[in-house]
Amino acid sequence: MPRPLRYIALIPAAGIGSRMGGHDVPKQYLALGDRTMLEHSIAAMLSDARIDAVFVVVAPTDTRWSEFRLDDERVEFLPVGGASRAESVRNGLIAIAARTDDDDRVLVHDAARPCLTEAQLGRLIDEVGVDGSGGLLAIPLADTLKRGEEGRVGMTLDRASMWCAQTPQLFRVGSLRAALSGALDTVTDESSAMERAGHAPRLILGGASNLKVTTPEDLVLARAILGEQGRLA
Numbered sequence: 001m002p003r004p005l006r007y008i009a010l011i012p013a014a015g016i017g018s019r020m021g022g023h024d025v026p027k028q029y030l031a032l033g034d035r036t037m038l039e040h041s042i043a044a045m046l047s048d049a050r051i052d053a054v055f056v057v058v059a060p061t062d063t064r065w066s067e068f069r070l071d072d073e074r075v076e077f078l079p080v081g082g083a084s085r086a087e088s089v090r091n092g093l094i095a096i097a098a099r100t101d102d103d104d105r106v107l108v109h110d111a112a113r114p115c116l117t118e119a120q121l122g123r124l125i126d127e128v129g130v131d132g133s134g135g136l137l138a139i140p141l142a143d144t145l146k147r148g149e150e151g152r153v154g155m156t157l158d159r160a161s162m163w164c165a166q167t168p169q170l171f172r173v174g175s176l177r178a179a180l181s182g183a184l185d186t187v188t189d190e191s192s193a194m195e196r197a198g199h200a201p202r203l204i205l206g207g208a209s210n211l212k213v214t215t216p217e218d219l220v221l222a223r224a225i226l227g228e229q230g231r232l233a
Helices: 037-046 085-095 118-128 173-179 190-196 216-228
Strands: 007-012 051-057 075-078 105-108 135-140 145-149 152-157 163-172 202-205
Touching: 007 037, 007 085, 037 051, 037 118, 051 085, 075 085, 085 173, 105 118, 105 173, 118 135, 118 163, 118 202, 163 173, 163 190, 173 190
Parallel strands: 007 051, 007 105, 051 075, 135 202
Antiparallel strands: 105 163, 135 163, 145 152
16 A cells, blocks of 8 residues: 655755845844744744654754754754755755655745745645646746846846746655756756756745745845734744
């Protein structure tokens, strides 16, 4: 009898958030209420009971995570972070290779997306299901898209088929590990690695509230969204 499909989460959290500015700690450790941004992102991935484990990839020299008071045994920190997001995800998948099957599904989520909702996460799992090419949360581009040339508008681009990629991004463990085994310099997310390997991941409707915190202004928005969601103590 086939083993039930197993879902695991992987959160790359080895970056320094250089675009945040004005802070002396990596952005994933900035406070949003009584939790750090990373703790909110971990809690979001734990909100669906189908997630069997949450692996958080941190830098080898990072010890800030040891101060967390997490009471869920599904969470484990892996000090194998690399110089880029893609390298951290690849290293994380290699580190857990002995504990996962190639056919397991991994949901890679940004440490800087603390506002992911249970409904968004559940929709991704429900709609991607066993699709071999996987899928990701994304939202259709709402703004007019311009291509810049030396500080001026060079062209207005057709936005009709344009989507903004979000996370989590859900893929078969073996397929994603293989897709990340080559050069990583052109990989900006897991979907781009899978696309390069010949897959066409599904686009699953996310939400504007699932923003990625990149600038100080985003931090203010994240606090407001978490407060509206009742998750900010």
